[in-house]
Every structure is written in C-alpha cells, then in structure tokens.
Amino acid sequence: MRQEIPPHWLHPRDIAQARAAQAEMAARIVPRDALPEPPWRIGGADVSNTRFDPRRRVHAALVTLDAAQDVVAQASESRVADFPYVPGYLGFREVPALVAAWTRLHPKPDLLLVDGQGLAHPRGLGLACHLGLVLDVPTIGVAKSLLVGTAEPGPAVGDAAPILWKGARIGTALRTRRGARPLYVSVGHRVSLETAAVLVRAACDGRRLPVPIRAAHDAANAARRAGEAADA
DNA sequence: GCGACAG
C-alpha cells in the first residue's frame, strides 16, 4: 500500500544522502504489532554475494513457508549492486534486489524474517527495518552477530538476554542451539520485540538459524550458482 | 586519534 518511495531511500547518491534517508525512514518505523490475524505464513529473506566479482552482483531470495514449515514459494533476483557494502548501510545494497524478488513471490508471506539487524542498528534502521518499510510488510531482524550493543544469554536453548546499547534495550539475544553463538533478534517493522522473539524461537527446529532464514539462504545460494554457471 | 564494523 506504500505509494511513493523517495528515490534516495533505495538509491542514494552517496553516504551522506543515505544517512539522511535512514533518518527519514527510522521516523516511520512501527515497533508494535500491526499484523493480520494469525495463523501467519512466515517468510525468509537473504542475499548471497559472488566472491571477487568485478561486477559486484548480489543474489536476493525470498521464501514463503506454510504452517508446517514447508517452502510453498520462492523468488530470487540477481543483479549488479549499485551501492557498496558499508557497515550500517547494508539496506542500500540489498533492498533493491529484494524488492524486485518480492514482486514475483506468490503467495506472499504475512511476515518476513530478515537476515540482518532491525532496530539494533546505530541509527535504528537495520536491513529488516529498511525492507519492511519499503514493502510495508511486517519484518523481524535476525542477525548472526552484533553491529552495536552487547548481550550475554545463558547456555540453555531458549535462554534470552536483552541487547543493551547506550542504556537502552534494542533487541533480544536468543540461544537457539546449545553450544552455538546466540542469534540477535530485533524489531524490523510492524512487530513488537516480544512477538519477534517468540516467533523466532518458534521458527527454530534445532539448528542455530530459524527454518525461514535457512531456506532463504539456500535459495540465494542457488540463484548465485545459477548465475555464475550462466556466465561461464 | 584509534578501533569496530550486520552481510
């Protein structure tokens, strides 16, 4: 339902304009539950990069799972990234390709688990927030490491600890697998932190990463291999 | 000024 997406929200000319765009977007993030009625169809989003690629291509993938955690749809988009990888500005590199893939995903999920930070970001606008706002879809940030803040959850599966930064809580660190580093969950858009943590836990099946994220990761890698094969 | 730094 999003009508007009300012061009610089997707294609800023430089870091200064990207920073300004993040401030504009951060002010529009809804950190509360604004979801359709459950049960929800959960989706996953991830992007794979071609190593040492002079063309700087990115391969974005989205998947939709049903209540049984089975993949019922997937879509991908391979293209040349028009923005470099800069910590804190990941969205400008990955969101454009993800948006393209989204238009071809059928059926679409009610909510997306995104491989990256949400509000646990230096300016409150991680990849999950960026994507959720542009698509106007509920999103949750699921990161494998911290960009800012600290958190130390207990060793048992299910143990959680707040991610603290500058005296405020910006997310939840979750132990999703024994002996493995925790996962860092934070609000993306239109979901509360409480709901985000509960859903991520429920989406795990014993491995460190939740099923939707793994499925998206696999799909992104498949798209990359296909693209690299079509090359040579 | 120095170090850190999602994917």
Place this chain on the structure above:
DNA sequence: ATCTTGTCGC
C-alpha cells in the same frame, strides 16, 4: 558475504 574436507565431540 565468499573460499572448502575432514574431523572433533555430543
């Protein structure tokens, strides 16, 4: 993110 097999441990 990406390059990669076997191997150690529960």
